[in-house]
Amino acid sequence: MQRIRPSTLPALNLIPDFCTGRSVLSLAYMMELVAIVLTLAGDVRGGNALERLLLLSLYLQWIGLCCAAALCAARRGLRYARPGVVFFVCWGMLVLIVMIIADLAHRTSGLLNWQFMLPAQTRIEFVLRHTAIAAIVAGLLLRYFWVRNQWSLQVQAEGEARYQALNARIRPHFLFNALNSLAALIQVRPNEAEMMVEDLSDLFRASLDKRGQLAPLVEEIGLCHAYLRIEKLRLGDKLKVEWDVPEELLSWPVPKLVVQPLIENAVHHGVSRLAGGGVIRIAAREIFGRLVIEVTNPMAGGDDGTPSKGNRIAIDNIAQRLNLIYGESGRLEMGRDLRLEGGVFRARLVLPKEARGEEPAE
DSSP states (O other), X not given: OOOOOGGGHHHHTTSOOOSSHHHHHHHHHHHHHHHHHHHHHSOOTTSOHHHHHHHHHHHHHHHHHHHHHHHHHHHHHTTXXXXXXXXXXXXXXXXXXXXXXXXXXXXXXXXXXXXXXXXXXXXXXXXXXXXXXXXXXXXXXXXHHHHHHHHHHHHHHHHHHHHHHHHHHHHHHHHHHHHHHHHHHHHHOHHHHHHHHHHHHHHHHHHXXXXXSEEEHHHHHHHHHHHHHHHHHHHGGXXXXXXXXXXXXXXXXXXXXXSHHHHHHHHHHTGGGSTTOEEEEEEEEEETTEEEEEEEEEOOTTOOOOOOHXXXXXXXXXXXXXXXXXXXXXXXXXXXXXXXXXXXXXXXXXXXXXXXXXXXXX
């Protein structure tokens, strides 16, 4: 396995990713805007404004597409090169591409007598002028992309550090509550408690996992089942759970340990405080391109459903992690719903399909 020097990783981010259709379309849109500006800046009184716009568009779009293809190839070929090498190779390619296309454009304009494309300029003057402009613009753009990606990497690193800090805060709380449940289970059903140690092991493994912020919804549901099996043996028939999660949503990426704390809150502040127990309902729906997960539980009289200090840590961490991963697009809503008889406490997660920011470069 090849060892990658730390200094080579940011170099790849110097090159904009023009290997995707969205980036190429954005570049084509910008080139068309430049063509419109150049057309309006010239003399449009001769009735040739439309023809001038079409030819300038063709000229600039060829430059844009060829540069995008070159940068896409360079992004793959210069994966492990030093930042200085990446900068000068990309800069040189862009300048050379503009030089070649400018020379071809001048020759074609001369053959077809398009005088407005080359106002009183020889071929050398035309090519050198456009090459000089390309050299300045390419240098400025590459420098801009370098600074932007350095800033993006810094923001990503700070966000990851905050995310790991939030996970570190949630682990002691989670361990305390889980061991309390297991201790109570050992006293009443020691034989079955031994089997539940495996479920507890799965929960701890998920809590300590650092392989990424997101996981499929089906994995999160599996952890919830493991937790509920422990509580089921402790509470017996008092605890009932109803699931309403369509199969097509099981692959939806969600933050790890984002649903289990809501179910834990429903158990400790709902079902366990009721003499006759109750039903916890977990439902998931896709609404306007977002995943909406609701956890509802009955409430004891006089209880407002507010989490205790221990479980409040987990709830606050969920809200902060959602903000780090999704920004304003993801949110957690919690409150009492008095429209139903007896009142229920409802926790609602709203999660977009994709996390905020770009995926890390390979």
